[in-house]
Structure formats: structure tokens, C-alpha cells
Amino acid sequence: MGDSVDLRNVFAEFVGTVFVMLAGPGLLVLGGDAVGTLGVAIGFGAATALSIGVIGAVANPMFSLALFFARGITGHQLVTDLIGQVLGGIAGAALIWGMNDAVRFRAGSNGWEPTSEVGLQLTGYSTLGTVIAAELVIGIVITIVLLSSINQELPESAVAAFTGLAVTVGALFLLPISGFGANPARSIGAAIFADTDPNALGQLWVFVIVPLIASFGGVLVWLGIDxxxxxxxxxxxxxxDDVADAVDELVDGD
Incomplete structure (x- = not known):
């Protein structure tokens, strides 16, 4: 049983994603106006950089799927990544929720339009089309930075730094539009605990599907420029054959 799931990898991704949750949505909820958009964006980026460079976790299903597409990880590791990341997103959100009341926690979720708690705090109220386009473009750009850094055989610290910087810039752009998704694990955890916002779970599909599409798009663009x-x-x-091998790995536990 222990051979079928790489518990070390699951735990690393779990810890890394909890860290991202605390430094991103955590600052958004706990810091609020005192931290500001720049502070929250730096939190997202710094946590991503430290997760990659120190913990050894990408802490984002979008990154893991892109690495699988680029043969950076196996299908078996992709599954263990996703398990750790989703659990980490939920656990991180639970910690933030435990430190705050449910009403304030809604600010840490993703959404659009005035029907969303996030939308109520944004100027101009983003539309569904705007959110999809913005999340897709930023997701693709961040993915390209990760893949290009790895393909250039840069030191792991440099890969972490460049990816973290890309996440910071992406957060600066997306925070006023959607609350910055670009990470399905982050969005799932926040939506589950934003229980007083009826639209958090209803709008979650965008912040799960679009980043996964962005991982595919990022690989395609990366092929064209690298x-x-x-x-x-x-x-x-x-x-x-790759799909069959991945299934065999999961079944046999190799």
C-alpha cells in the first residue's frame, strides 16, 4: 500500500500548498487594506518561490499538469501532486477560516460580478468573459516561465525565483479582476470555506477548468518559443503508451 502512493511527495505538496494559502489568501483576509494588493501579490509569489526552492513542491495543479505534459514528471507523480495540493488547499483555507469569522473569509475566494463577494470589492465588477480571458492569459504566461526556466537547466533556486516573480506579476494583474485564481487547489480550498457566499462554489468551475487549460496552452506556446x-x-x-504506463504505475504501485 505504501509503495502505491509516494507519501513524501504528497506531504511536500501538502505543506507547500498550505504555505501558499497562508501567504496568499491568508494575507488577503487577515491583512486586508493594511497589506494592499502589492503585499498580497508578493505573498503569493514569495510562497511559490519558497515552496519550489526549499520544500520541493510546485504547490499548484496547473504547474503539475504542465510538467506532466512536458515529461517533467510521471503520471504517478502527477496524481500524488494533485492529492497533496488539493488537501493542502483545503487545510490552508481551514486554518485561515479558523483565525477569522466566515464573513471576512469570503474575501479570500475567487469570483466576479456583484453577485460574488469578491466582485463586491472590485471596481467595475468583472464579467465572466473578462475573468476567463485574464485567468487564461496569466496562467499561460506563468506556466511558460516555469517550463522555460527548467528547460534552460537553471539552478533550482533560479527556477523558483523566476516562477515566484511571474506569480507576483500575475497576482498584481488578477487580484483586482478575480481575486487571483491561477491555482485550482487554492480556489477549491477558499470556495469550500467561503460558506456564507453562495456564489463561491457556484463560480468555482472557472477557477479549476481555466488554469488546467492554461497548462496545456502554456506547453504549446513554450514549444514555439523554446x-x-x-x-x-x-x-x-x-x-x-504514456497513458497506459501511468495507469499501470497506479495499479501496480511501481
Whole structure:
């Protein structure tokens, strides 16, 4: 049983994602106006950089899926990544919720339009189309930075720093639009504990589906701008073999 799931990887992703939750949505809820948009954005970016560089976790399903597409991780590791990340997102949100009342916690979720608690705090109220476009573009850009940094064989500290910087810039752009999703684990955890906002879970699908699409789009753009080929990804003619191998790994626990 222990061989079928890499508990070390699950735990690393769990801890990394909890850290991202505390430094991102945590600052958004606990710090509020005192921290400001820049402070929250730096929190997201710094936590991402430290998670990658120190903990060894990408702490984001969007990153894990992109790495799987680029053959950076196996299908088995993708599954363990996702388990740790989703659990970490929920646990991190629970910690923030425990330090605050439920009403204030709603500010840490994602959303749009005045029907959303996040939308009520934004100027101009973002529309669904705006949120999808913005989350998609930023997700693609951040993914490209991660993949390009790794492909250039930069030190892990540099990969962490560049990716964290990209997340910071992305957060600065997206916080006023959607509350900054770009991480399904972060969005799932926040939505679950934003229980007094009826639209948090109802609008969650955007912040799960769009980042995963962005991971795919990021790999495609990365192929066009970096010294990588389709043969370096799972999109070559062996994709069916890759899927079969991933299933075998999960079943056999190898």
C-alpha cells in the first residue's frame, strides 16, 4: 500500500500548498487594506518561490499538469501532486477560516460580478468573459516561465525565483479582476470555506477548468518559443503508451 502512493511527495505538496494559502489568501483576509494588493501579490509569489526552492513542491495543479505534459514528471507523480495540493488547499483555507469569522473569509475566494463577494470589492465588477480571458492569459504566461526556466537547466533556486516573480506579476494583474485564481487547489480550498457566499462554489468551475487549460496552452506556446520539440512532450505519437504506463504505475504501485 505504501509503495502505491509516494507519501513524501504528497506531504511536500501538502505543506507547500498550505504555505501558499497562508501567504496568499491568508494575507488577503487577515491583512486586508493594511497589506494592499502589492503585499498580497508578493505573498503569493514569495510562497511559490519558497515552496519550489526549499520544500520541493510546485504547490499548484496547473504547474503539475504542465510538467506532466512536458515529461517533467510521471503520471504517478502527477496524481500524488494533485492529492497533496488539493488537501493542502483545503487545510490552508481551514486554518485561515479558523483565525477569522466566515464573513471576512469570503474575501479570500475567487469570483466576479456583484453577485460574488469578491466582485463586491472590485471596481467595475468583472464579467465572466473578462475573468476567463485574464485567468487564461496569466496562467499561460506563468506556466511558460516555469517550463522555460527548467528547460534552460537553471539552478533550482533560479527556477523558483523566476516562477515566484511571474506569480507576483500575475497576482498584481488578477487580484483586482478575480481575486487571483491561477491555482485550482487554492480556489477549491477558499470556495469550500467561503460558506456564507453562495456564489463561491457556484463560480468555482472557472477557477479549476481555466488554469488546467492554461497548462496545456502554456506547453504549446513554450514549444514555439523554446528549444523544445513535440517529442519532448506527451503529445508525440507515444501518448497512448504514456497513458497506459501511468495507469499501470497506479495499479501496480511501481
Amino acid at each position: 528549444e523544445a520539440t513535440v517529442d519532448d512532450t506527451v503529445f508525440d505519437d507515444t501518448i497512448l
